[in-house]
Amino acid sequence: MPTSGSGVNKPGAAAGHGRAAGVGKNKTRLTIADIAREVGVSPSAVSFALNGRPGVSEATRTRILQAAERMNWHPHSAARALGGAPAGAVGLVLARPTRTLGAEPFYAQLIYGMQSVLSARSVALLLQVVDDTDAELVVYRRWAGEQRVDGLLIVDPQTKDPRISAVEALGVPAIVLGGHGKHGELPTVWADDREAMLETVRYLAALGHTRIAHVAGTPAFQHTQRRIRALKDAAGQLGLVETQSVPTDFSDGEGAAVTRRLLSQPDAPTAIVYDSDLMAVAGLGVATEMGVRVPGELSIVSFDDSVLTRVVHPAITALSRDTHALGVQVAEALLRIVEEPGTVGDIKAATPRLTVRESTAKPGR
């Protein structure tokens, strides 16, 4: 039965209700009825046995489990979900405006960490990459409507984030990553960027730096704002008048461009803090190209750590955290809120610690 597409989702028609692509095979599936027949009991007995509920004797249960194992039976996820069971999946949408995605190992590490929890519980991860927040909302609505996911992870919370209220309205359990501050009723897993930034500035100031620049990320993100504010506060406390934060779009291109601009100034900064490892590496590339020695004439700190910072030379001093562990923490919180809504509060993840490498030193001259 080919999905004879005639008339499905005509341009004009109410959009979006066509069926997804694909046609399954109809080699009849192995069902609990087959197991029931094999063992000589009713399908319900099989269901009881497989789900560990009372109603079957231990002897029968064992025979059923063995038969299921032997026949290599697996529950049909759709059939379970239809009965009101959870979908057995959580969703993650990454909204990236450009093709820059992927150079930042952060999400890959995070996903890897999440998987170690999710796969142990046989929960699948639905991943979608979209262009902007609007598209992200569409995906959430579809997933919720199709009952495809039991929970959502919302990343990169923004100031006045439209996703929060939208997801709350959908009634899908969700965790916000990195959203300390306003994030509605949704719990968050957050790290103390503020403290991390303060530590960094104190460290640079102690080395003798006074002209510190901050190549920040997207200003719309909450964590970017927190870092900018922290830098300003630290500067105030330490009496550093020449600090500045320059917002970017997190791309290597802007990171490089801003670095070039900063280093061409008459009073060029002697230290630059980058909000991502990719931008830090790009900045290092620019400095090298311009003949500015690192760390002799310029100290570089990355606000995010990964192989990237260790692989270049000089290796970059960075605020490192165990992103894998963060993924674990996030996934656990997510499963928890799916199972028992209301029992999860905000969770503070470990504060990134400054890992000093070769890219920082006393200011030159």
Place this chain on the structure above:
Amino acid sequence: MPTSGSGVNKPGAAAGHGRAAGVGKNKTRLTIADIAREVGVSPSAVSFALNGRPGVSEATRTRILQAAERMNWHPHSAARALGGAPAGAVGLVLARPTRTLGAEPFYAQLIYGMQSVLSARSVALLLQVVDDTDAELVVYRRWAGEQRVDGLLIVDPQTKDPRISAVEALGVPAIVLGGHGKHGELPTVWADDREAMLETVRYLAALGHTRIAHVAGTPAFQHTQRRIRALKDAAGQLGLVETQSVPTDFSDGEGAAVTRRLLSQPDAPTAIVYDSDLMAVAGLGVATEMGVRVPGELSIVSFDDSVLTRVVHPAITALSRDTHALGVQVAEALLRIVEEPGTVGDIKAATPRLTVRESTAKPGR
């Protein structure tokens, strides 16, 4: 109804049939029955209308579509799937032995490209990261048994790959990425690594290099073997006797270690070709650290391109391909084979082209 876990998946019992975590909410869903009531027709009429099949008048169809739109209805994916419809999802498993994952932008780019095709067709992507091939097979079996995916993408084909026959046995449509050679009946999307390697060696030889080293990837991968063989062949043709391929595990650590070893040799190579961009950057870091000037004393070529190669200084000459476009191609092939098995043959993707940057030059001295 709490999943009173008593007895579920006891260590000894036949493993793996417990239900996935989570408990959905029971705020009763919007169903086609609601739409039917609203419009004043039967549920089947609604079904017909929504799926664009004959059996309803255009007038009624329009009213139904409008009602569905207005009420923000979405089909329950499980209910559809239960009726034998496809799951509306494809699966991708990445097997990575270490935490190195994520530093290579390749998969992120690939996924992003795939998404642009998949999301347009409302097909979800199930992603799983596992530790090894055995775990990968387990996931395939579970997904197939649970009928969670309509198709699979198998990446990094190996020589004598156990996954091929396993997936064929499962009867799930699948595409192999990069598997020109033996890959059973499964079609592949492949790039001509051989030609790319030949071009690279010809280019280096033309510059005057004779001692060319190749820091290869995992020898078990088919594409690694193809590249190693290509280098050997090119060396034979061009009369370069001092070429060598050194296998690694694709990690930055081994890339750096091998580079260090190569550069410490009495007759150190004057050019090194790295099988991944991450290793190339690591190699560049080592060279810089050892005081070996690039490209003055050492030329570096990366067999994979991404921001990484452009972000460092000197920017690295690389074999670039449009990974995003490759993702598009792969996703299209995958959807095609899901819909019409047997109509997809091997597909040759664009051959990576050599993008010359600053890391290659005539050999010094």
Place this chain on the structure above:
DNA sequence: ACGAGCAACTAAAGCGCTAAAGCAGCTGGG
């Protein structure tokens, strides 16, 4: 010795959707 109570099962309904079959009302050819 007899019914209450329980253990161990079976029968049947239902989840939301699709698909096959059924059934009105109309048209038109012989």
Place this chain on the structure above:
DNA sequence: CCCAGCTGCTTTAGCGCTTTAGTTGCTCGT
């Protein structure tokens, strides 16, 4: 004028599983 053959719907059954409501056949207390 009658019925084959439409169109446009409704009814019904069924996908694989869970779950509630039985239904046996015991055991046990009195």
